[in-house]
Amino acid sequence: MDNSLRFGAFVVPFHSLKENVTTVLERDLDLVAELDRLGYDEAWFGEHHSGGMEIIACPEVFAAIAAERTKHIRLGTAVMSLPYHHPFMLADRMVMIDHLTRGRVMFGFGPGALTSDAVQMGIDPLKQRPMMIESLEAIVRLLRGETVTMKTEWFELQDARLQLPNYSRPYPEMTVAAGASPVGPLASGRWGLGMLNISGVNDEALRMNVGHWQLYEETARKNGYVPDRRSWRITSIMHLAETREQALDDVKFGLDEWVQYFRDVASFAIVPNDIKDPIEYLLGNRIAVIGTPDDAVAHIERIWQATGGFGVHLELEHDWATWEAKRRSHELMARYVMPHFKNGLQSRRSNWDWCHTHVKEFVAARNVAVKAEMDRHQKAGDEPSAKTKKAASR
Numbered sequence: 001m002d003n004s005l006r007f008g009a010f011v012v013p014f015h016s017l018k019e020n021v022t023t024v025l026e027r028d029l030d031l032v033a034e035l036d037r038l039g040y041d042e043a044w045f046g047e048h049h050s051g052g053m054e055i056i057a058c059p060e061v062f063a064a065i066a067a068e069r070t071k072h073i074r075l076g077t078a079v080m081s082l083p084y085h086h087p088f089m090l091a092d093r094m095v096m097i098d099h100l101t102r103g104r105v106m107f108g109f110g111p112g113a114l115t116s117d118a119v120q121m122g123i124d125p126l127k128q129r130p131m132m133i134e135s136l137e138a139i140v141r142l143l144r145g146e147t148v149t150m151k152t153e154w155f156e157l158q159d160a161r162l163q164l165p166n167y168s169r170p171y172p173e174m175t176v177a178a179g180a181s182p183v184g185p186l187a188s189g190r191w192g193l194g195m196l197n198i199s200g201v202n203d204e205a206l207r208m209n210v211g212h213w214q215l216y217e218e219t220a221r222k223n224g225y226v227p228d229r230r231s232w233r234i235t236s237i238m239h240l241a242e243t244r245e246q247a248l249d250d251v252k253f254g255l256d257e258w259v260q261y262f263r264d265v266a267s268f269a270i271v272p273n274d275i276k277d278p279i280e281y282l283l284g285n286r287i288a289v290i291g292t293p294d295d296a297v298a299h300i301e302r303i304w305q306a307t308g309g310f311g312v313h314l315e316l317e318h319d320w321a322t323w324e325a326k327r328r329s330h331e332l333m334a335r336y337v338m339p340h341f342k343n344g345l346q347s348r349r350s351n352w353d354w355c356h357t358h359v360k361e362f363v364a365a366r367n368v369a370v371k372a373e374m375d376r377h378q379k380a381g382d383e384p385s386a387k388t389k390k391a392a393s394r
Helices: 021-038 059-068 087-100 115-120 125-143 183-191 203-222 244-253 255-264 278-284 293-307 323-341 346-357 359-382 386-392
Strands: 006-011 042-045 074-081 105-110 148-151 156-160 174-178 194-197 232-240 288-291 312-316
Touching: 006 021, 006 323, 021 059, 021 323, 042 059, 042 105, 042 312, 059 074, 059 087, 059 105, 074 174, 087 105, 087 125, 087 156, 105 125, 115 125, 125 148, 125 156, 125 174, 125 183, 174 183, 174 203, 183 194, 183 203, 194 203, 203 232, 203 293, 232 244, 232 293, 232 323, 244 255, 244 288, 244 323, 255 278, 278 288, 288 293, 293 323, 346 359
Parallel strands: 006 042, 006 312, 042 074, 074 105, 105 174, 174 194, 194 232, 232 288, 232 312
Antiparallel strands: 148 156
16 A cells, blocks of 8 residues: 555535434534544535435535635535536536635536435436536536537537636546446546545445446546546445444444435435344445444455555445544544554654664663763762862852
8 A cells, every 4th residue: 555545524414304404514514624633634525405314405515614614624525416507607616616715625526316306306317417427528628718618408508618717726626426327437537537436345336346447447548538546536434433342332323314214215225124233234244334443444455455546535424423422433533544544653663663673772872871971970079160169268
């Protein structure tokens, strides 16, 4: 591993129907500020309009507010659902936020994850992915400074150009979400953008992720781009505590409601309906980590080995545990897991080892130095100074 792995959070978010909306949105902002303090590299925010649990409707607005409360962390939209917006309006807002955040914002694109969102807007779910491809072309060309004329079934651009230049050079970082279909890697490769895998990390999902990367590489090269694994993001699920027993106890707080949401509302069950023990299923199929920092290290190393390397590990945020336990999980991640992959421990350990190897020499040298100083002091004490002699003669 080349110590270039970065870390982030995917703040969809998922919040219990029992909680106050204003309160949990504020807590999401507090979470981003906490991640910034802990040294996380980035945080991404989703766009959803139905279902009750995923409650950020405008990720770019959320990112702009979060930027005011943070100093270093980069902030992304994961994703802007392109079929829901006119591409010119999105691109124009993106440039403005690029300036407001001094280049800390990133843009992730997708077709929209919840069918219920599309249905409410009168969008045929079968058209969402083709619509995303059309919109993506317009947005990328606009952000690259082109004047664009396009006419599709659902939007039109006539000599369209953005009035503001990008703050980021040459343009803001962009990425495309990759789920089960090949649309994500094909689109990101076509335009030389990043890729964000959201399909999981069990053995089957990892094989699919590798296939997506191979498709991305092939498509990017055909279109004149050099594939860069540093722009590949992979999402997984975890909750950490000091012991596995504590972690397992923590997630009893909210795991069942999260499982039920995917079964009954989101239309893609992560834990099948016939599974009685969600924890056993999630752990047994290597879908999630519920354990210690050591478990998290092994989990990420497994992903790295299976994929051949990637750029960013994103934790899918959830409310499995209480707010206090969730903060503790991120603190453990920052203290013990991230340094393992960022060379934050190796240099200190090598320095410890070097000192330990030579400790006898250092002790001997110190003893000689101390004895020499004691001898010098003793000798100076036996011979009265000139001032002392003068005073004694009075």
